[in-house]
Structures are given as C-alpha cells and as structure tokens.
Amino acid sequence: DKVIAQVKDLVSSYNTMHDRLKEAGGVMNSSVRKSMESLISSSTYERIGIHRNGDGTLKLDEEQLKKSLSSNFEQTTKAISGNYGLADRLSSTAERYNEVQASSLLNSKARQVQQFAMYQSSMQMAMPIQASGWVVNRLY
Numbered sequence: 498d499k500v501i502a503q504v505k506d507l508v509s510s511y512n513t514m515h516d517r518l519k520e521a522g523g524v525m526n527s528s529v530r531k532s533m534e535s536l537i538s539s540s541t542y543e544r545i546g547i548h549r550n551g552d553g554t555l556k557l558d559e560e561q562l563k564k565s566l567s568s569n570f571e572q573t574t575k576a577i578s579g580n581y582g583l584a585d586r587l588s589s590t591a592e593r594y595n596e597v598q599a600s601s602l603l604n605s606k607a608r609q610v611q612q613f614a615m616y617q618s619s620m621q622m623a624m625p626i627q628a629s630g631w632v633v634n635r636l637y
Contacts, residue, residue, distance in 0.1 A: 500566060504577060505557055507584055508547065511537075512554040514591070519553070529594060536586045545573050547583070 511533075518529060534553050542548075546561030565573045578584045 500574065500577075501559055501562060504547070504562060505559075507577070507587075508555045508557045511587060515554050533587070533590060536583070536590060541576050542583060545576055 515533065518533065534549075537547070537549050537555060544561075545565040546558040546563075548556045548558060550556050562573070576582055
C-alpha cells in the first residue's frame with residue numbers, strides 16, 4: 498500500500514508539472530516538455546501500470562501495479578525507484594533544468610521579447626530627461 502501511495506504521488510506530481518509546462522507552452526521551449534515526456538515512453542512502465550494519456554499526462558492502473566508488485570516486487574520497485582528508475586530519471590531531468598538559466602528554457606520568440614524589453618529599459622536609462630519648464634524656457 499505504501500508503494501502504491503508513493504507511485505500515486507509520483508504520477509500526481511508529474512501531471513502537475515506537465516500541466517505547468519503545457520501552460521507555459523507559449524513561451525517555453527518545447528524541447529523541455531518533450532524531454533520530460535520521453536522519460537515515460539518505456540513499455541516497462543505500461544507493464545507495471547503507469548500509462549500515458551493522449552494529452553501526455555500519466556494514469557496509474559492500481560490493479561496492474563498491485564499484480565506487478567506481487568508477481569515481481571524487486572523488478573517493479575527497481576523500475577520505479579531504483580537507479581535509472583522513473584523517479585530517479587524525473588528527478589535528474591528536473592534538477593538539470595533547475596541548474597540552467599531561465600532564459601535558456603524560453604523559446605526563441607519569448608527570448609526576443611525578453612531581449613527587446615531589456616534593450617528598451619536600458620535605452621530609457623540612457624536617454625536624457627526631457628528638459629522643460631520655466632528655467633529652460635528662460636535660458637533659451
């Protein structure tokens with residue numbers, strides 16, 4: 498039961514992350530979401546009860562997971578939580594994206610908008626303040 502609860506949490510966390518990446522799809526580099534989705538492409542996960550839905554989220558078949566745990570506990574837990582198991586692979590990928598600059602995760606259009614905003618703000622800082630008022634008018 499503890500293993501099933503932990504796998505439920507893993508699937509739920511993955512789905513939350515997937516939804517957030519999908520929401521950021523307009524500005525997020527599509528390769529980020531695709532690399533996360535590619536981690537779930539193994540038929541091993543389907544055999545133990547973790548299936549991918551059409552929208553890329555995961556669905557847990559608890560009965561299939563229970564059968565897999567009872568027939569081959571060692572290999573099932575290894576596929577989920579062992580070295581290079583699903584949890585380890587997801588954690589490593591998420592950690593890799595946490596270590597890079599946020600701007601590198603943006604698609605090219607979003608990067609251009611960001612660069613323009615930075616350019617525009619730097620130009621405002623460099624441009625002199627418009628002189629007006631009675632002192633300037635008096636001098637000229």
